[in-house]
Amino acid sequence: MKFGHVFKECLRNEGFPPEWVDSAISYSQLKKCINKLTSELAQVGLDPATLGKLLKHVEDYNASTDQNDDQDRPFEYILSGDDTPGLTKERKPFQPKLLFYVNEATGALHSAKLDAETKRKLQMLAVEMGMTDLRVFEEPDHDSLTSLDSNPDPTSPTNDLPHTNGPRKRPGYRTVEIPLTSDTEFFTKLSTELSGLEALQEKEKQKMHAEIDDLGKQMAKLTDPDRRANKKLLSVWRQIFQLYLEEGVFFGTTETDHTAHDADKAAKRFQEFCNKIAQAGLVDKFKKKENIQALNTFIHINQELLQGLRFGEINRTAMLKILKKFDKQTALGVKAAFPKRIEYPEFSEHLAKAVCAEVTTQVLSHVPQLDDYSCPMCMDLKWRPVRLSCGHVFCIRCLIVMQTNKQHNCPLCREKTVVDANSAENLDLELADFLKKWFPDEVKAKQKYNELMAGIDQYGEVYAEKCTVM
Amino acid sequence: MALPKRIIKETERLMAEPVQGISAIPHEENLRHFDVVIFGPSQSPYEGGVFKAELFLPEDYPMAPPKVRFLTKIYHPNIDRLGRICLDVLKSNWSPALQIRTILLSIQALLGAPNPDDPLANDVAQQWKEDQNKAIATAKEWTEKYAKP
Ligand SMILES: [Zn+2]
Numbered sequence: 001m002k003f004g005h006v007f008k009e010c011l012r013n014e015g016f017p018p019e020w021v022d023s024a025i026s027y028s029q030l031k032k033c034i035n036k037l038t039s040e041l042a043q044v045g046l047d048p049a050t051l052g053k054l055l056k057h058v059e060d061y062n063a064s065t066d067q068n069d070d071q072d073r074p075f076e077y078i079l080s081g082d083d084t085p086g087l088t089k090e091r092k093p094f095q096p097k098l099l100f101y102v103n104e105a106t107g108a109l110h111s112a113k114l115d116a117e118t119k120r121k122l123q124m125l126a127v128e129m130g131m132t133d134l135r136v137f138e139e140p141d142h143d144s145l146t147s148l149d150s151n152p153d154p155t156s157p158t159n160d161l162p163h164t165n166g167p168r169k170r171p172g173y174r175t176v177e178i179p180l181t182s183d184t185e186f187f188t189k190l191s192t193e194l195s196g197l198e199a200l201q202e203k204e205k206q207k208m209h210a211e212i213d214d215l216g217k218q219m220a221k222l223t224d225p226d227r228r229a230n231k232k233l234l235s236v237w238r239q240i241f242q243l244y245l246e247e248g249v250f251f252g253t254t255e256t257d258h259t260a261h262d263a264d265k266a267a268k269r270f271q272e273f274c275n276k277i278a279q280a281g282l283v284d285k286f287k288k289k290e291n292i293q294a295l296n297t298f299i300h301i302n303q304e305l306l307q308g309l310r311f312g313e314i315n316r317t318a319m320l321k322i323l324k325k326f327d328k329q330t331a332l333g334v335k336a337a338f339p340k341r342i343e344y345p346e347f348s349e350h351l352a353k354a355v356c357a358e359v360t361t362q363v364l365s366h367v368p369q370l371d372d373y374s375c376p377m378c379m380d381l382k383w384r385p386v387r388l389s390c391g392h393v394f395c396i397r398c399l400i401v402m403q404t405n406k407q408h409n410c411p412l413c414r415e416k417t418v419v420d421a422n423s424a425e426n427l428d429l430e431l432a433d434f435l436k437k438w439f440p441d442e443v444k445a446k447q448k449y450n451e452l453m454a455g456i457d458q459y460g461e462v463y464a465e466k467c468t469v470m
Numbered sequence: 471m472a473l474p475k476r477i478i479k480e481t482e483r484l485m486a487e488p489v490q491g492i493s494a495i496p497h498e499e500n501l502r503h504f505d506v507v508i509f510g511p512s513q514s515p516y517e518g519g520v521f522k523a524e525l526f527l528p529e530d531y532p533m534a535p536p537k538v539r540f541l542t543k544i545y546h547p548n549i550d551r552l553g554r555i556c557l558d559v560l561k562s563n564w565s566p567a568l569q570i571r572t573i574l575l576s577i578q579a580l581l582g583a584p585n586p587d588d589p590l591a592n593d594v595a596q597q598w599k600e601d602q603n604k605a606i607a608t609a610k611e612w613t614e615k616y617a618k619p
Pocket residue numbers: 375376377378379380382394395396397398399
């Protein structure tokens with residue numbers, strides 16, 4: 001199936017809001033521009049095969065300074081006279097130009113690759129253009145200054161020095177511009193649409209920002225550990241968010257996968273997350289409407305983000321495809337230069353990053369995760385928490401184990417802070433209160449375990465057997 | 471004694487998110503005993519080799535480091551004939567905050583960067599220092615001979 005068709009189907013069937021669909025890249029219209037451009041070029045005898053042999057690409061400049069190459073390839077295509085990326089976020093209007101060089105003295109166009117007919121047409125064009133719109137790009141201190149002065153055209157911009165990305169100076173040659181309009185139309189349209197997509201993205205971001213903010217406030221209420229009614233639900237929310245974090249929906253969280261996911265992968269991961277909470281029967285544990293609503297909002301925000309990711313992706317593909325088509329049908333070779341100029345590619349990935357960061361700080365943070373409060377040694381909850389003078393925190397059980405084993409240094413920073421620690425002074429009371437509040441069940445379990453282990457220390461293994469029987 | 475929570479957690483994570491180029495699977499009858507397979511790092515003389523090793527978590531783990539030994543014959547200045555490994559984090563530089571995962575990564579790195587100045591296999595280290603090219607060739611030979619599945 002042709003891409004234009006796939007793109008259209010996708011825009012129609014994937015449930016994007018109408019406003020998004022309207023902002024999408026108008027692939028078929030851009031295609032028409034290309035067709036018009038091809039006929040414009042054909043009129044001067046420049047079919048893709050011919051032009052491909054004549055055009056000197058911007059990227060060739062560094063590779064070769066060979067004069068012969070200049071003569072063999074007397075054509076250049078430049079996208080715009082002004083291009084200083086990074087200075088402003090705004091896109092400069094495109095003024096693409098197809099230029100060729102003719103010998104200043106003879107008006108001749110040298111290229112062995114040009115057939116007689118095309119050569120004649122172009123020479124005619126040079127003469128024609130020379131009357132009205134001939135532009136000479138040469139430094140004023142150059143030898144040919146005289147010829148510049150004798151230029152009869154008063155509108156000719158004699159001190160118009162070439163810009164960074166402008167055409168290259170070729171001493172002794174004149175630059176002639178081939179009059180084309182469809183390419184300007186093409187690039188203006190495409191860049192307007194890309195700006196539109198960017199604006200849309202910004203708007204969506206604001207919208208989601210507000211949604212996340214609201215949900216955050218709602219979560220704060222629903223998980224407030226000081227309200228007794230929340231006590232049971234807190235652990236349900238914790239499990240849900242833990243599953244969410246483990247799934248790494250939008251970004252990988254492991255050494256081997258730490259990049260942003262594409263829309264397909266993210267959608268799969270998100271589906272997996274939904275399946276897991278369903279399997280664990282977590283939703284059923286929510287008795288109250290507000291909790292279910294909050295979960296729905298959470299899911300909704302994720303779905304919006306997925307959709308945004310997908311939308312960005314297909315538009316980016318459309319952009320790349322249409323540029324490829326442009327190059328294939330005209331041989332003007334812009335695809336390599338174009339995406340860099342407009343900074344489009346990261347589009348939806350930035351959105352995902354920003355939104356995920358917000359979800360983490362605004363929503364997930366209301367439910368502290370066990371992993372963030374586990375002891376680096378036993379990987380269980382750090383109860384009771386002992387803060388060493390180096391600042392690292394371990395559970396009291398592990399401190400005792402370290403001290404009995406003469407592990408004098410902190411396992412994390414290797415500072416000699418274990419040996420002097422003392423459970424009474426180093427106990428972090430504030431953290432202890434926090435843990436008791438947010439992890440009541442885990443605290444109880446760990447407390448029991450610590451007591452059991454202390455008993456074993458004192459009375460030996462028999463104590464454990466006796467205890468488990470009880 | 472029941473298996474400490476830490477070992478359970480480490481194992482779960484090793485299974486769920488394996489380290490690239492390494493596999494470590496616990497024995498069913500002894501969950502402190504792991505069958506390890508390390509793939510020779512690319513651009514090392516061990517590239518293409520599949521090296522079997524065993525890893526055992528002693529009773530006082532993580533106060534004491536895991537015990538690791540190569541089962542596949544390997545020509546390496548820091549690994550002796552019995553497969554014992556000379557690696558600081560397995561001995562004096564062990565810290566209870568290190569994990570099975572980090573240790574396996576260190577071993578993999580050791581294959582990528584042999585260190586003949588801190589040898590265990592003295593004869594190998596000697597040859598490594600005298601004629602590195604020849605030693606690397608031998609390591610490749612051994613990889614071909616013993617570490618191909
Ligand atoms: Zn601990």
